[in-house]
Amino acid sequence: MKATVSLRxxxxxxxxxxxxPYSDAAVRAALxxxxxxxxxxxxGYLLPATPEAVALLQTACAQLGLKAVVPAVPALATELPPPTLHQALxxxxxQFIALKRYSPATLKNYRGVFQLFLAHHAPRLPLELTKQDVLDYLAGRxxxxxxxxxxNLLINAIKFYYEQVEGQPRQYYEVPRPKRAHQNPKLLxxxxxxxxxQGTDNRKHRAMLMLAYGxxxxxxxxLALTPADxxxxxMVLYVRGGKGKKDRDLPLPExxxxxxxxxxRQFRPVTFLFEGQHPGEPYSDRSLxxxxxxxxxxxxxxxxxxLHMLRHSYATHLLEAGTDLRVIQDLLGHSSIKTTEIYTHVAHRTRPASPLDSLGL
Structure with a gap:
């Protein structure tokens, strides 16, 4: 299958x-x-949305023997008005979140709630607000x-702006946080x-589900896995940059x-092990x-x-089979054993039988 350069x-x-194919240094350099x-x-890698830029890329792809997939769009490089102060902010x-190398999910969540925060107080800018203004906003939400x-997401996103983007002291923004409810993990x-x-016939779908549970x-x-992992x-699967930017090696079942x-062999992915409709793009989390x-x-x-319930089920079933809690902590990539201990609340092996069973009723 010919390697592909896909534009969105x-x-x-x-x-x-x-x-x-990011891993191909020669291709990357040419592009x-x-x-x-x-x-x-x-x-990721960007290309100006102009006919000239697209033509240069298509020429490079032809010389490299790559297939170029360019979406049909009604107009390229539409002139946009200059950004407002709020848009620039x-x-x-x-940009600060990206430079901190936070995950794409964190970037998406922080951006969404901070955008609402900005819109609520427009035309005032955040530096024009008082601590009471912020507390009033949180109380309203x-x-x-x-x-x-x-x-908690609201608090963290707003604190990030004042403390990280503007470099203000941490004590500037202290707000009461709710006590987090302790819930047992849900599992199968x-x-x-x-x-x-057994009811999943599609090879790609079944492989993703088996990775989550197995x-x-x-x-x-x-979704971040590549064939090189x-x-x-x-007989090892390498998990790179997991939660907390931790890597771990996991035993791979035959x-x-x-x-x-x-x-x-069936799907011939270009970059990621599991790709969506466009070659080189990872499979969608919503689709999974x-x-x-x-x-x-x-x-x-x-x-x-x-899908996360399969991860909970994996940990609980290991514990019920007698696997040491420290081993499970390492397999799951938990920083603290306290996080792993939540599975002791649902594993049958760690819970005594009821005395009712001994009454012979």
């Missing part, structure tokens, strides 16, 4: 985001010479019925996991290796969650199911 028009309509450039805030805010998790029985996997991977970790000689090889819901429905599981 960004919301600004002034540039494309490019997807191609950079043809006009591509790396943008930290976008976390939001762009600067997102709580009164509107936002969750405790969302309230082994029979339910078996039914869920190795306890998070959703983002599944599989070491079939050592059955899963065979399935991953089959799905690779939909795969889980559809698989659960086919298995006759009526309660809401998410």
């Amino acid at each position: 028009l960004r919301p600004s309509r002034t540039e494309f985001q490019a997807f191609f 950079l010479a043809a006009g591509l450039y790396y943008n930290a805030a976008a976390r 939001l762009a600067r805010y997102c 709580v009164a509107a019925g936002v969750s405790e998790t969302y309230q 029985a082994q029979s339910e996991v078996k039914a869920l996997l 190795l306890g991977l998070r959703l983002g970790e599944v 599989i070491d079939s000689r050592r 059955s899963l290796l065979l399935l991953l090889r089959e799905q690779f 969650q939909m795969v889980v819901k559809q698989a659960a429905s086919r298995a006759g599981i009526l309660r809401p199911i998410t």
